[in-house]
Amino acid sequence: MERLSQLAINDEGFIFDPYTGNSYTTNKTGILILSELKNGKSGEEIAKITSEKFNIEHSVALKDVTDFIEQLRSLSLL
Amino acid sequence: MNNTIYEKPIIKKLQTGFMNKFGTGVFKRIRKDIDGVAIERLVEQFGSPLFVFSEKKLRGNYRKLYNAFSNRYPNVLFGWSYKTNYLDTICSTLHQEGAIAEVVSEYEYKKAKRLGIDGKNIIYNGPFKTMESLKEAAEDGAMINIDHFEEIQDLENVAKELNKKIKVGIRVNMDTGIVPQWSRFGFNIESGQALDAVKRISYGGHLILNGLHCHIGTFILEPNAYSQEVKKMVEFAYKVEDEFGYKIEYLDIGGGFPSKNRLKGVYLPPEVVVPSIDEFAEAVCDTLLENLRPNDFPKLILETGRAIVDEAGYLITTVHAIKRLPDGTRSYIIDAGVNILFTSFWYKFNIEMDREVSGTAEPSVIYGPLCMNIDVIDESVNLPPLERGTRLIISPVGAYNVTQWMQFIMYRPSVCIISEKGEPLLIREKEDMEDITKREILPEEYELKK
């Protein structure tokens, strides 16, 4: 989580990592998941939050959150 | 509680050289129907994957091409290239439009006749013509274009047997500035081989040379190559007429015109690099009129296949699974593989979705269902995150796929056509176990004991 807390994320989804100098872009859902991850929430908890917020099925939300976490991992941000 | 539209979460690293949010396209290409028939209805009726042909497009393309030539030259005939697509319905449609049949094997010859085409209206090309088929074609009065010296001999034998003189054409090849030069078919003009063939025919005395055939290559992007071809054919025709007393009644310039498909290895999009059919027609007809003698208008035959049928064909497929590759790339497994999309080896197809999908597009890989590494439909196509069950409509796929497709680990799918009235009609049923196993013989001693 420490890596994530270093990231500078703006409202539009531009992310700058002062630690490595890399920049990233993400979307609204990505911003939400990142901020919840920063809050220390688990994947399951975040899926619950997104499914409620966007009114989508929990199973879909869980799959997407898991996929997003995989993306963060492949970018070495987690 | 919230009316924000949900987008699947995505994060992208910005990399030098790839910081272009438009890059290779951001348009979400949506296709909800083909000629007014909903994709979903087609799938419900015939299953997925499904080849769909548009009668409207097929006839439209034919007329556009035919008119481009017939408006510029008085004596034009189209031969439908069977090998490009020999589904009965496709051939019939084009025959209704006025095309005769152009076949390159005994099988195709018989298929054309079975459909009701008179032998006189069949052009018989190809490097491998069996004796039986030559005899049949000669009796029928088909237009036979000779590929090699052995065939001259074969036809002379047929002529002797039938006790009549047979009218024949010869296929020639030449340098038209196109690389690679197609030199393996017919007789070469520059080397004098073609003239030798004429001498040989004249010497034999059993055959009457009345036509020349040539085909300079495929997916030709240079109209000028056709000018070269026509010029050399006309020169050669007059040489033959003047020196041997034959009358060349037809010049068959083959096909090879490109469709608006995107060739792999060509950087610019087809709308920019592919010349219009009018440019090709102008190159051919202007050169003909410039080089022909006054009041001599031999029949101009064209065997264009791809340019007529490619864009009339679509393949509806369905996303079966979604997978993130170790390098972070998103990939999809769909239900149609390279075994039924032979042209995927050289084309980068249009890929359209059947529904609006929100979310950022990212370069994704599309894999087919075959358990083989080479089964890749597109190595990198910009797609928003797709759900399982999304239909992807792949086009243009009307040329060669339904003749070169290969049965492998599953059945080949149904093929339908959308009639001009907007009615979807099945034109080839999906295969079943019987189709594939009925030629197999299991000798008794190999049978498994019950």
Place this chain on the structure above:
Amino acid sequence: MKKLCIGVTGINAVDNPGPGIGVIRSLKECKDLNVEIVGLAYDAMEPGIYMDWLVDKSFILPYPSTSEEEYISRLLYIKDRVCIDMIIPTLDAEMPFFIKSKEKLESYGIKTFTPSQEQFNLRSKAKLEETSLKIGIKTPKSKTVTSYDELTKAIEELGLPVMVKGAFYKAYRAYTHQEAVGFFRKIVAEWGYPVIVQQVVSGEEMNVVGVGDGKGGDLGLVAIKKLWITSLGKIWTGVTVKNGKLFELAKTFIEKTLWKGAFELECIVDHNDIYLIEVNPRFPAWIYFATGVGINLPSRMVKKAFGMDFDNSTEYEAGKLYVRYTYDIVTDLSLFQKITMKGESL
């Protein structure tokens, strides 16, 4: 005087620079031309985007390899936002699009000043030898190849060393067969087929930049010799020259092809023989050199396109020196952020 809004591509002023910045500098320095410049880029890292004293606004374009429809719709979006009056494309890979879509763009109120499709084809690397023969200009022998087999044959015929060139970009000198195969592979991987193999002719390399008026005349010509080139083959220092034979060749080229638009002729001068090596259908990256010696071709082209009078003097001094240098900009991430997130600097 009405302000003209001109879109210019190729603002990638990097170690292999695009011509955009040179074109823009020329336009901005023309005293009787009032222009606003819209930089058209393909990557958020193109330096021109950040050179705010030259480029007023920037937009990202999709690559020319996308569909024509998308490319046009992006240009129309930009037209909508900033009212572009004219676009000066400066990159080879864009030219086919701008040539093909000339009328369409014109109908939307976007002018261009480019060669016709036919003229463009005549100078293609694959056709150059044939064209030169027709108009009576010497050119090295070349072969178009699409396979290793043909490459080998071409090398046997032309003899080593040879130049191995891509249809749009890249040119390498190969001294061995093996080297040639390597370059062939490299070019095909990036730019596809065909590959052109050209005979190497020896002599002094000289270049001419000019703009054809489309009727056989020119809006000015400047000839230079490159004195020092970088490892990428790009000019770093150069000098103006006046060589009658070179001008003669350029004038013949314009007259016989009725060339319209910018061009750069790459020539080899060997005593009395001049060989035409390549015709680039756009301004070269060193176009500001011509402006600097008093022949401001980009501004003349714009004025011609809008039917304005322009100074058509042809005199410049031989022996003027051109020195390229590097420069550093320090800025913050905000513009970069806008360009990556929104695709525009507004």
